Amino acid sequence: MNIEKRLRQDAQRISQMQPPKDLRARLQASLDSVPMETKPIQRPVRRWFTPAIALLSAAMFLVFVTMTPMISDMIPVNSVLRTGDVLADHVVQEMESGDDRSLSEQPTTSNPTLPWGRVGIFVGLALLTGTLCVVELKGRSRILLPSLATLAIFAAICIAYMLNLFAL
């Protein structure tokens, strides 16, 4: 007899077996031994959450990166990087104009305008990201707390850099 046919016959024999009559009662007893779920049911994170966070992070990064030219503009003219050139130009100009003012007089420091607009956008995006994290990851403290901590540290460093706080 073909082995496959024999297997099917054996399967049919087993499928005709009657489960024990007290099966329902036994299963019920097992279920009763499990404490009722008291904590709220944790629904899965919504589909749009991950793309949204990725998009917001990319936007924050973009805002930060586009700051670069503005930051270079913000460097005071008497800063370490530019003092030498500026002084040399200043001396040449003075010599050409015959001005006898003292060379010890320093050129005036520019008054850089801080990019408050962009910082505002950045903070807004960071707050939106944080709010989304709180709303979607509520009840999942093991994910929520590290996410918020990372976001806060990243945002603080970026904002400090944008406001040129490191140069002070």
Next chain:
Amino acid sequence: MDVRKLVSQAKAGDKDALLDLIMAREREFFGLSYVYMRNEQDASDVLQDMIVILYTRINTLKKNSAFYSWAKQILVRCCLTRLRRDKRWQPIPVGHEESTQHNPEQGLDLLDAVHRLPDAQRDVILLFYYDDKTFEEISEILQCPVGTVKSRLHQALKKLKGRLGDEYREEA
């Protein structure tokens, strides 16, 4: 019976809904448990283990419509866990398969021969023939590609034919 609705109720903590879902296919579940455990008592015990796990983990089930395949996946794992725990399950070491060949004097037990196959091949045979699952369903339950399922089935049948071929020819 609306499976999705009952699964939703079970997810909300309704134990009776979960029980109804299982009892609606009690024969299928008991049969699958029996082919692994090979006695009624153990088969019932495993079903009890399974329903507790189902209740505690039902919220991890994403598709309500996939409840039965998910539940059977858990049942198979419960069976294997219990077999290992009871130390009645002795995997055949490589190179020692000859010693486990069927002895014609003991009578022919096909299920016994199936249980002497390597785990992966045994699972495919049990699910395909004894639980009437399709290749796709088996691949979902065992979490392996369909091609692997087919290959395991082919190898298992070849081994069974090799071991039991003579007896079947005599019977036929």
